[in-house]
Amino acid sequence: MEAWRLPLSSSIRGKLISAGYTSLPSISSVSSSDLARDVNITEEEAFEILRLANQSSGSSSCNGSRSLINGAKNAWDMLHEEESLPRITTSCSDLDSILGGGISCRDVTEIGGVPGIGKTQIGIQLSVNVQIPRECGGLGGKAIYIDTEGSFMVERALQIAEACVEDMEEYTGYMHKHFQANQVQMKPKDILENIFYFRVCSYTEQIALVNYLDKFISENKDVKVVIVDSITFHFRQDFDDLVQRTRVLSEMALKFMKLAKKFSLAVVLLNQVTTKYTEGSFQLALALGDSWSHSCTNRVILYWNGDERYAYIDKSPSLPSASASYTVTSRGLRNSSSSSKRVKMM
């Protein structure tokens, strides 16, 4: 009954123990919100209990197993967290729906396709959409755009930003018909300012930049999406040591995963496609796929189907395989106009 030992008021102590939390490990293994719910106390009180519990378990002789439990989460907590995670819309509702609502934060999503299919367009759209304020259902965050190919054109980003502002004005006008518009309206120029644009001209610059991101994002905590366009361009040259290349790419992928988890942001890696000689024939595959196919949580393939652009969920731990069509307009990414069978379940 170590819970008796905690320096708490007797009423709270009583509630804790009658709820079944008699030992310290049982307390430290839940989140403060669940503890509050379970024990019928406020979150601040729960937080204080956890702090004390962790403190005392640290000072007493702990066996190895306790350190395993501290910091571990149960599956319910994780599901709750995942469901409440914000998602970044692509401005194409069909694409959003096969993505489970949009690009998810805390995940690394790889998007690949042939030249001209719209990878850069999606990248720019996401770096604009992440900035949609919370009042309009967005994240109100900022974006980092790492351009390795020189495809990012400010005039195009401005076009998309202007369309986004227009759409938001329409939305807020509709929702707040009877209210004064006292919030600061976003202007397209502001949207561009909130995209931290990095131009990378070699693989060494790319590696150095990825290593620097942790520091940069720590100083700019409102960054909620990191887009790399494209992740593989500088690595498709001849490398003297292919083993080293694979290692470098895997390390980079791992760093992105850590960034995504640590800062709860979305990482979107745009990739090229190549023809791969497998099983006696040439097939389309994502570039350098073998080096790091394990490091991305989700993978989306963009392709042409007749005269329409389609996106296909190739890999995801939770999303079913499905495809959806989209178009690239002057205003950015949108649903395609042919409404029949836009979303196809596989």
Place this chain on the structure above:
Amino acid sequence: MQNGKIKPENLLRRSPTNRKLTTGCEILDGCLRGGISCDSLTEIVAESGCGKTQLCLQLSLCTQLPISHGGLNGSSLYLHSEFPFPFRRLHQLSHTFHQSNPSIYANYNDNPCDHVFVQNVHSVDHLFDIMPRIDGFVGNSKTRFPLKLIVLDSVAALFRSEFDNTPSDLKKRSSLFFKISGKLKQLASKFDLAIVITNQVTDLVETSDGLSGLRIGNLRYLYSSGRRVVPSLGLAWANCVNSRFFISRSDGSIVKDRSEKDESCSSSVSRSAKRRLDIVFSPYLPGSSCEFMITREGICAVQA
């Protein structure tokens, strides 16, 4: 592998709007929203005789225009891998250009040809030898105009006979594409250059895997002179350029006589001289097209 000196903070850029280089033709510029973009690799794909070289020569001259007139106030470097280089045509266009823009040259008593630097390139290795010299040339240039445009005409000719069709040779070839593209983009970024690369086409031969007809870009099919064609150097090279424009000509077997005195771009010029430029893909241009003709004065677009 240089550089302990990379400061990642310095890579953060407030990028201004990309500057555009006029093509010398208002309608073509309209289709391209101003012209050829700086800090970008633009590829012009066409079969022989469609006007790629004409357009490149014209761009080389237009580079010298002041920025207010859509130029880059700069000189150009013309790397040619195809022989012979059309010196006479360059002089012809230069003459017209000089007459139309006398103020640029009046005070210096020079002429447009003085600011187009022509260099032949006979192999991929030769190209890699030249690149560091370009870096030095742009940096320390004592010429009147700084270098602002690099033309590579054509990239396909560099790879014509050096590689076989085996998977390993194709792979080697692919990695050279990325190396060339990487270096040129680095130059473009560092000095804000416009880079134009021409490429050829091959007739489409359907293979069993169906990948030779793989759709890349806004056009499902590319036709020129009545035949279905594909840009040379395949999918790998397509990944190396920022924009791809396709110039085609329709099946014009009828050759009408053109009056030598016909200075205007009116419809009295023969149908066979008509060319069409299509935007295959671009990071900022919608798929659109434009028709033009090649006259003695240069490229001249036709009103839609």
